Amino acid sequence: MSRTLPDLSLYLVLGAADTGKRPFEEVVLAAIEGGVTMVQLRDKQATTRVLLEHALRLKALLEPRGVPLIVNDRIDVALAAGAAGVHLGQDDMPPALARRLVGADMLIGLSVSDRVEADTADPETVDYIGIGSVFPTGTKADAGTAIGPAFAAELRQLVDLPSVAIGGLNASNAGQLRGSGIEGLAVVSAICAAADPAQAARELRQTYFG
């Protein structure tokens, strides 16, 4: 495989609406300062044109800082923006088909929330998995019931791929995942809604990686 595995340790997921009145650039820059290693653009409401504009703005911000940009669901937008990869939910393009569209160089992430979905995560096609929702979350309407940290750890052991935990994670509960083997934390509001996104990122790292 011609792709480099990314640093999944702190993975910020956001759409323009998640940063409220602050421009998303401001939040993203602070988050990177605080230790975010990867950014995913996720916006199911935006038109294709707006999503593409946001992807291009994020890429301009991230590329000079060596932080990969991942686009949720939209392979067309990921390709048009020259993103580092796509993240696929179970309602998105099946990973094998996605791989044919994106070629060998782009990263593919896959969300898994149960054993059946974990079984479909083929390491030949998929580069990393997102395990969740670990805790209840308000930022994803279709996130389903929270699976809890113990089951998240179990899912991690079923898949031979690096992983991030996602769903309702914050500096108070992320410690419950220590020892799970899960490689990184993915968050939306723990950083986007924080008064100080850089400090929030630092605290998340401290809680999980010590």
Add this chain to the structure above:
Amino acid sequence: MSRTLPDLSLYLVLGAADTGKRPFEEVVLAAIEGGVTMVQLRDKQATTRVLLEHALRLKALLEPRGVPLIVNDRIDVALAAGAAGVHLGQDDMPPALARRLVGADMLIGLSVSDRVEADTADPETVDYIGIGSVFPTGTKADAGTAIGPAFAAELRQLVDLPSVAIGGLNASNAGQLRGSGIEGLAVVSAICAAADPAQAARELRQTYFG
């Protein structure tokens, strides 16, 4: 250019919800029997996975009958399904970027509703235009104000590309476009909501092409 210009004369646009309780295959087959020459899958609500499944089902139906399948907005789904083309609105991917993603063989249609949009329809990139909404329509939430048949005819003259009229067209009003130079009629409910879609298609052809 390595693409063949399609027969635009009667262009059916639909998503799964547009055919109500009838399976969309039933409506599409009857519509083709009645003279539909092109089909566009347009569904802004469906998940990517469902949209792809519908695109594949439509393609299986259309391909043996020589009817091109066009996917609205979603270049990723069009590519994955092996569709004949994509149709782009003004809020979708800009056509020049879309052309880079789809290559030289896939058709690109572009919606235009005013002179500025008509000016952006570059014949090097775009294969046909959709002019509208000609009449008020209930099937497209973001369709904007109806432009009327006289202005539709004016837009047709501004662009050196084949065209379809779209928006609220039916067998009672399509005759108002005769003499406009517009090559075809695009409809949703005039066929999808008709008790007899084949007959509805025949009447549309008769009204416009005589």
